[in-house]
Amino acid sequence: MTQSINAQTSNASSRFKVAVLGGGSFGTAIANLIAESEHEVMLWLRDQTRADEINHAHVNRRYLPDLILNTGVKASVSLEAAVTDADFVFIAVPSSSFRSVTEKLASVISDRAYVVSLTKGVEKQSFALMSQIIGEVLPKHLVGVISGPNLAKELVEKQITATVIASQSDTLISAVQQLLHTHYFRVYGNNDVFGVELGGALKNCYAIMCGMANALGSGQNTIGLLMTRSLAEMGRFAQELGANPMTFLGLAGVGDLIVTCMSPLSRNFQVGFAIGEGKPLDVICQELGQVAEGVNTLKLVKQEADKRNIYMPLIQGMYRIIYDNEPLEIVVSELMGGDHRQDVEFHL
Secondary structure (H helix, E strand, O other): OHHHHHHHHOOOOOOOEEEEEOOOHHHHHHHHHHHHOOOEEEEEOOOHHHHHHHHHHOOEOOOEOOOOOOOOEEEEOOHHHHHOOOOEEEEOOOHHHHHHHHHHHOOOOOOOOEEEEOOOOEOOOOOOEHHHHHHHHOOOOOEEEEEOOOOHHHHHOOOOEEEEEEOOOHHHHHHHHHHHOOOOEEEEEEOOHHHHHHHHHHHHHHHHHHHHHHHOOOOHHHHHHHHHHHHHHHHHHHHHOOOOHHHHHOHHHHHHHHHHHHOOOOHHHHHHHHHHOOOOHHHHHHHHOOOOHHHHHHHHHHHHHHHHOOOOHHHHHHHHHHOOOOOHHHHHHHHHOOOOOOOOOOOO
């Protein structure tokens, strides 16, 4: 599997077939980036009307209405057509449907294909990370995950951006770096798969919190406090699950946290802002029209932290506000009176 692709990646002019599963904003952005490098790209989605729109009008009006897609992006509702003979398969579907899509993929994927998750979340039933699901369902394939401060709208605008490809396989890391690198998109490597993946999943929860704080008119002192203590909680939780807390000092940790917690383009920030304005959660999710992974991840992380007895006061506080409908001022007051004896928890 690896030899045929690896031989081709040594040639910068090699043309690959790439499948991107999921026609949301980030999946579409990655498909477009790859097509601009003149690789063959198939974007799989479930909606025939949107597939026709992409193929004929070269636009995904629901998710990236202002982007004219490269004509090399082809869309299909047939999973088999999308992935047959693909060298790379990127999975960008919501975490709630990740396992079912991966299971369907098993019968049609090429033995030589690299499989890379673009999804930032955890599975509800098992608290499995997306890389773990791929490993269970596709045990013969090399697996990678991509995460970082990558807002889709800015990526398609060709703003200078970087991301992280994490894998236990250096061969896969090198192949993905060569595939995705452009003059505006840089790809760093990391072997800490769980750390990179948990960074992408956990930061969504804290983006909701920062959106809420912004809606309430909090100052920059407050935002700095929230983001820094969020990073401490993320590292604490990830270390308990076997990741390296130092990974959170990189793009997939603090980099992604900063962008998601400060940008109105972030769906999770938007959810938090609307909560701060007093809107009910069900109404917010309906109005958003896209998946905000942090809503579900918050509940799952709280349950896992309780089970493992991990100290995560910000997660606990957000859960009480969002799911238990406790008054914000009471929760904040209790948080300010909590344990604050230690600032930096991890030392070299």
